[in-house]
Amino acid sequence: MKLAFVGKGGAGKSAIAGTFCRFLARRGDVPVLAIDSDPLPGLALSLGLDIDDDVRIPDEAVRERREGERGGRYRLVDDLDIVEAVEKWSVHAADGVRFLQFGKVKGQAESGNRLWKSQMAFRQITQNLPEDHWHVVGDLPGGTRQAFTGWGGFARTALIVVEPTAAGTLSARRLARMVALEHGPERVFAIANKCRRDDDAEFVAEKTGLEVVGAVPWDEAFAEAERNRRAPIDDAPDSAAVREVESLVNRVVAEVGV
């Protein structure tokens, strides 16, 4: 599966995506590759990685465009084996999940060219991942802009995380429209998050017109795990929200297939 979690800022993409990856990996179908384009450590934390390290893709991944070649200034070096490259440049998280990061700015002096190279490499790697080697799960930046243009293009299925509020459902509807316009994923589902009422999933379905594949309750354990800098699945494995993400994984697998 190639999935992308999208949604409004703060909707709960990273918290759910990280927990989703861990449960998906425990199924043992194929390895899970978690990819993160956000310079903030949301997905890393929810996977259980407390990283401040620089896990960007190294310079050796790219070369300058040659004369007569089209496209951006940097491209992957010739004959790069994508599987090997990901094995080498990703970080090991619990349950065997691999984590690949877009690259973050680590201070002024360094921020320019090297980061740009890493990000070009990241984008090209994610667009050229082999079909069946991993389950690929991406955590896309918040908001409705550039959802599936650029590096989100790897995804076949979009999971839109939606809070059951007027603003949340409006944003999800826009996002779903944009996804359709941009020839993005084949399947689009909503996940209602921070639900406090039994009819929240219904509300989201009605307001967005999307199929709701999961309804994650509001759960203090999620926020608490973040404060403890731990993965929700490790910090509160029996919490209602974590349990719901486990069922969500099985429902998504049933819908999309392994």
Ligand SMILES: Nc1ncnc2c1ncn2[C@@H]1O[C@H](COP(=O)(O)OP(=O)(O)OP(=O)(O)O)[C@@H](O)[C@H]1O
């Ligand atoms: N079901 C939930 N119950 C309670 N708190 C939640 C729930 N889901 C997420 N949160 C909390 O909401 C905050 C935002 O969650 P998260 O960082 O996952 O959102 P995001 O969509 O990734 O945000 P961003 O757009 O900034 O990347 C976090 O503090 C998280 O712990």
Ligand SMILES: [Mg+2]
């Ligand atoms: Mg996030």
